[in-house]
Amino acid sequence: MFECKVLSSLEKVFSCAEPAGREVRLSVLKGETASFQLAVRACGNVKIEAEAPGFSVRIRRVVDVPVRLPCWPGNTDRDYLSNKPGLYPDVLRDIPADGKCRVSGWWTSFWIDAEPEEDLAGGDYSVVVRASELLDGDETGEVFEKSLPVHVADCRLPKQTLIHTEWFHCDCLADYYRVEAFGEEHWRIIENFIRSAVRMGINMILTPMFTPALDTEVGGERTTVQLVGVSRNGGVYSFDFSKLKKWIDLCLECGIEYFEMCHLYSQWGAKHAPKIMATVDGEYRRIFGWETDALGEDYREFLSCFLPALAGALKEWGVEKRCRFHISDEPHGDQLPHYIAVRDQAREYLPGFEFMDALSQYDFYAGGAVDRPVVSSDSGDLPRFIENKVPDLWIYYCCGQAVDVSNRFIAMPSQRTRMLGVQLYVYGFAGFLQWGFNFYNTQLSKKHIDPYAVTDAGESFPAGDAFIVYPADNGTAEESIRYMVMRQAAHDLRALCLLEELGGREFVLGLIADEAGEEITLSKYPRNEEFLPRLRARVNAEIEARRALK
Numbered sequence: 001m002f003e004c005k006v007l008s009s010l011e012k013v014f015s016c017a018e019p020a021g022r023e024v025r026l027s028v029l030k031g032e033t034a035s036f037q038l039a040v041r042a043c044g045n046v047k048i049e050a051e052a053p054g055f056s057v058r059i060r061r062v063v064d065v066p067v068r069l070p071c072w073p074g075n076t077d078r079d080y081l082s083n084k085p086g087l088y089p090d091v092l093r094d095i096p097a098d099g100k101c102r103v104s105g106w107w108t109s110f111w112i113d114a115e116p117e118e119d120l121a122g123g124d125y126s127v128v129v130r131a132s133e134l135l136d137g138d139e140t141g142e143v144f145e146k147s148l149p150v151h152v153a154d155c156r157l158p159k160q161t162l163i164h165t166e167w168f169h170c171d172c173l174a175d176y177y178r179v180e181a182f183g184e185e186h187w188r189i190i191e192n193f194i195r196s197a198v199r200m201g202i203n204m205i206l207t208p209m210f211t212p213a214l215d216t217e218v219g220g221e222r223t224t225v226q227l228v229g230v231s232r233n234g235g236v237y238s239f240d241f242s243k244l245k246k247w248i249d250l251c252l253e254c255g256i257e258y259f260e261m262c263h264l265y266s267q268w269g270a271k272h273a274p275k276i277m278a279t280v281d282g283e284y285r286r287i288f289g290w291e292t293d294a295l296g297e298d299y300r301e302f303l304s305c306f307l308p309a310l311a312g313a314l315k316e317w318g319v320e321k322r323c324r325f326h327i328s329d330e331p332h333g334d335q336l337p338h339y340i341a342v343r344d345q346a347r348e349y350l351p352g353f354e355f356m357d358a359l360s361q362y363d364f365y366a367g368g369a370v371d372r373p374v375v376s377s378d379s380g381d382l383p384r385f386i387e388n389k390v391p392d393l394w395i396y397y398c399c400g401q402a403v404d405v406s407n408r409f410i411a412m413p414s415q416r417t418r419m420l421g422v423q424l425y426v427y428g429f430a431g432f433l434q435w436g437f438n439f440y441n442t443q444l445s446k447k448h449i450d451p452y453a454v455t456d457a458g459e460s461f462p463a464g465d466a467f468i469v470y471p472a473d474n475g476t477a478e479e480s481i482r483y484m485v486m487r488q489a490a491h492d493l494r495a496l497c498l499l500e501e502l503g504g505r506e507f508v509l510g511l512i513a514d515e516a517g518e519e520i521t522l523s524k525y526p527r528n529e530e531f532l533p534r535l536r537a538r539v540n541a542e543i544e545a546r547r548a549l550k
Contacts, residue, residue: 026149261323273294330358396434427522
């Protein structure tokens with residue numbers, strides 16, 4: 001038994017189903033990665049190799065993870081790979097340096113990346129992939145070999161203009177690795193995960209001035225991760241910003257450009273203060289939390305001291321224009337008057353700073369509730385935001401955006417996840433937010449989980465919603481298929497922006513509609529693996545042709 005198929009990076013290979021193995025198109029700009037897969041069915045030992053002169057080549061095995069909750073029962077559509085529990089392909093794990101792997105007789109996929117070297121000229125190249133059956137004593141049996149053409153367009157991806165954040169959970173790293181929060185080892189792990197986030201296209205990071213008031217059971221607590229040191233002696237507050245400065249310096253060094261300051265009030269209505277720890281007359285203890293009235297005098301006094309001091313530090317460090325502040329997540333219904341009251345309280349002490357929040361009701365925004373609304377991708381009010389030309393409009397998705405629109409659940413096909421890049425371009429959105437880069441807790445943070453074993457936050461969210469990277473044993477972020485596909489989406493967006501510089505926006509929109517055979521919306525788009533590689537090949541060709549004319 002020895003079978004091999006070369007596959008697109010957009011096909012997900014299940015161990016018990018023969019992959020389709022459609023034509024693979026590889027066309028990239030400089031600074032981009034050409035990715036494809038080799039599916040192997042064999043029983044015993046195999047050796048996987050790939051080579052491409054002028055490219056940096058990496059081979060990873062696709063590892064299955066258990067999925068108990070692939071989608072919401074009764075709130076789904078036909079564009080899922082399956083609606084049943086099972087083992088789904090997701091983790092990408094480096095194979096041994098000698099390329100030797102043990103396979104079990106079922107289909108196994110190997111993910112292959114070929115990244116053009118910095119000085120490689122544009123042109124046509126090839127990647128040779130080889131799989132060898134190893135018999136007893138490492139004697140070679142059958143050998144599969146295929147050469148794949150790769151076109152490298154003679155121009156570089158432009159800088160990303162989209163602001164992209166996926167909430168970074170420092171406490172989950174401390175909890176999973178069992179290290180001291182902001183101890184030396186925690187900082188090492190944090191840096192590894194930040195660098196991974198930047199490689200995916202994330203350029204804004206959730207900054208835990210205090211332990212973020214997110215996904216926490218009312219009355220409960222998450223592990224303390226507080227960058228700001230707070231002291232109160234004789235009733236007078238003082239602040240130590242040294243850890244916050246270390247965080248900002250590290251993030252800037254890693255490539256982060258913007259800082260999303262954590263929420264100043266509790267989730268689900270902004271009724272309370274976040275958990276804040278302080279040394280009070282020599283005793284270290286919690287001074288604010290669920291018991292604290294958001295509009296009470298104690299918290300107002302704290303904010304009146306803290307926020308001006310923070311603003312001064314951010315200005316001193318030259319990052320004040322890179323910062324956005326949060327009030328509370330997704331206010332709605334009759335919460336508007338209270339939300340505006342707490343917003344006014346915070347804004348009083350932060351003049352000149354921008355506030356952003358997930359906020360999907362247009363009337364809230366029209367009433368001046370927030371400077372930068374972040375609207376859910378399936379919100380019934382989103383057309384009103386668009387029609388009224390809200391400047392610098394953002395969108396987000398999370399567990400609730402499960403029908404028709406793009407998302408990154410493990411059970412969704414990769415083309416649905418990657419479609420986001422084209423959609424962000426078509427609508428001209430300025431930013432994108434997702435809540436879980438590395439959330440390794442159950443819902444409401446009642447328990448910590450092993451994400452390799454629990455992919456759905458304790459059967460609370462569709463698998464894959466809560467995180468997109470896994471915590472490897474060495475303290476690095478182990479990437480996933482979804483991570484790489486989101487990276488491709490970011491590159492699609494950047495390539496479309498480059499073509500717009502050369503040919504104009506109307507030309508690019510027409511090209512997209514022509515390739516799709518329809519006008520693309522957030523819920524209507526081609527549902528096949530061929531569209532996006534075909535579109536990118538044409539976009540790259542148009543970029544080259546137009547650059548040649550200049």
